[in-house]
Amino acid sequence: MDLIAAENVVVGFPIISGYVEAVKGVSFGVRQGETLAIVGESGSGKSVTARTLMGMLPDKAVLDPSSKVRFKDQYITSLSEEDLQKVRGNQISMIFQEPMTSLNPLFSIGSQIIEIIQTHQPLDKASAKAEALRLFEEVKIPKARARLDQYPHQLSGGQRQRVMIAMAIANKPDLLIADEPTTALDVTIQAKILLLIEELKAKYGMSVIWITHDLNVVRSISDRVCVMQQGRIVEQGDTTQIFHHPEHPYTKHLLESEPQGTPPPLKDNQPVSLSGKSVRVVFQIRHGSLFRRKSDELVAVDDVDICVRKGESVGVVGESGSGKTTLGLALIRLINSQEGEIWFGDRRIDNVERKNLRDLRTSVQVVFQDPFSSLNPRMIVRQIIAEGLVINNIGRDDNDREERVRAALLDVQMDPEVMDRFPHEFSGGQRQRIAIARAMVMQPKFVLLDEPTSALDLSIQAQIIDLLKSLRDKHGLAYLFISHDLKVIRALCHHVLVMFNGRIIESGPTVHVLENPQDSYTKDLINAALQQPYLKSDPA
């Protein structure tokens, strides 16, 4: 008998031009002690489905009367708000993606977890506090006693997520719903969180519904999978079955979207495109009052050597705070470095004032991570792409420039007719193509790609990576590809540098580093990103 079952759930939202159905008739069930993964891309409706299970849809949402959610022996869909509150946090718990906004920044984490305990259990303050401490230790938060009085902003992302988990299991729920809880975390932290939840699940006999777009997570921890696309479940079944014998074309498409292949071999003796020697970037952090100013230094990039040749793709991999973005920006002189040399071809560029580097800008371009903030919302696509041409007086006249914009759009496989539209009309993947077109229209020789696919869905990511590959091969470009995703780097880059705390701790040809990592941090990274140590068949 299923612990929880969704029967024909249909949810819609009113919008300016009418009504859109986010979930179009979804039915599934979760048994006791089972982990179900709901996997889908943005817009698939997976989060809305999860909220329906908790009875937590936003006010505007419209739940079709024929939709039912059965939990144990009740129908969640017919409970009153009061009765629902007895279920939430108690029998069904949920953890969310962004722990910073899920925890109230005004209250200490101790008080927040005590609140949850006391809401559902008749304990006095002291007992609740003891229980809170026990929970913190259970989720392996170090120095638990001291942490009770700390505030959310004083903890790291991974620790906050552990607090969320502690709050979720405080009342020993029967069902835990996890809505992409590790998407915002570094991959090594993610591995630990996954392990933690598996342990808790075994200990408390919970069922877990795991919502994610990350196939790696699905593969490692779930018993069964539901694949969602545009509001419907297109396939569901045992995890191993789905991964080895996918039936629905969308599932197949999703599985094939994992970055595959390796870059083609480099030609010999290619000239150096961009290189850096002993590069050091230091940020001054000033604090203290006007008269007793203290200066602390933050060494973001510490003595880094790097070299990218024509036609080569070099990857810089590291977790957040490793300094990889700072390194990239310093190399293309968008920020200043304090020490070291930077060369573009045979020209030294670190000792030149930024305003004298105008001509560099046509040969060195950049594509940023967030497609939603990298395009000026007030400009149309044509203006966005042509801006570089206009600034640098490239092109004989407006018509010539428009032709170039047209060619750039075709190059990134977009219909040139989109030229007159505004960024808000496009999806994340399309915007990233526009950003790439903006860089490519300048006919650069070197492109810095700062996590260009991190904010995109898996299948879109695959398309963008293919696009970058084809552009590189077609134009003989040199890429510096910054990422935290080893799978993408493996597919795209000839060389890889592993960064940690501003230093390069390992570097070499990608294949060598991935097969024979020397440093323990590299080993951890590879384990977390490419292998699944916690699959049931493997010893932990």
Added chain:
Amino acid sequence: MNITSDHGEGLRNSLTYWQLVRIRYRRNRYGMAGTLVIVMVILVGIFAPFFSPYSEIRTDRDRQYYPPQSLHFFDEEGNFQIRPFVYGMAEDMDPDTYEFTFTPDVEQKFEIEFFVEGEKWKFLGMQFTTKLFGVDLVTGEYMYLWGTDNLGRDVFSRTLIGTRITLLMAFVVVFLAALIGVIVGVSSGYFAGTLDLITQRVVEFVVAFPDLPLYLALLALLPRRADPAIVFIMFSGILVLIRWASFSREIRGMVISIRSLDYVRSAEALGASSSRILFRHIVPNTTSQIIVWITFQLPDVILLESFLSFLGVGVQPPMVSWGRMLNQILDFQSFNAAPWMMAPVGMIVLTVMAFNAMGDAIRDAVDPYSD
């Protein structure tokens, strides 16, 4: 929750940001009502002399403190006539209290005519004498819809004409303050460094300075016998002086946050100069906030002007503004004797509420996160 898909080429025309804003603005009924009121008030202000039966300085020494004459469509016997009319007033003196009392006198029936000849008025250099409505001045008829003041001036006409000065001052002050605030805020936020350090100290000083004593002190320096136009200009200047500072801080904050966005970085990477980044990327993305600020500052200045003119230090006669008219009822006695002289208060309340309604609607319409 995102309803995106990767085949998003719609068939309809792409809407600009402002077109989207307009659609959302129109959905707010309260805001639209406010807009309508403001539009009417502005029209009244522009064409005030046409709408007002009398000029603002015309005195009627025989008829001081007359109560409002109401419009009638039915005469004594209950007959209906399309043409409205007013009754003249019969004066009486109470022998015990020596108070004057006024009662409508049905013997004096003044019919209202439209497009009558009235006093001369100027508009854009051209002279006119036609008034929208009025009574026959030649035969000594009079129509004081909102009564008269202590000098026998028509309150209704003065209120309408006062609209001009009040609104003019509001728009001039707010636009100038916005201009200065944007220039200072943008330079301070974008160029940072020492410029920012010094500018922000100046701004803090201006903001911290007590407003009212400063106004009064500066206004005391104005020569009272000066041309009222000069007084008006200087008065506006003083109001601008205090107003630009806190706005510049808001703008500075916005500039600082926009500056770190990727599309500004991209423009730098393309080789854009500072001025291009400022005018093409940063300032256009602050305009929605600027408009919201302007819409909320206008009622603020109207209230301030009313207050200062009421105290007597603002607009000087023969110029008339709503606040100036309230200066005549400084004491409770006059208020008691002629409560209709409070009419400008009604206009102030109406206009301020309308601007606030508009401001709320605009703010919701430009906010990308509201629904």
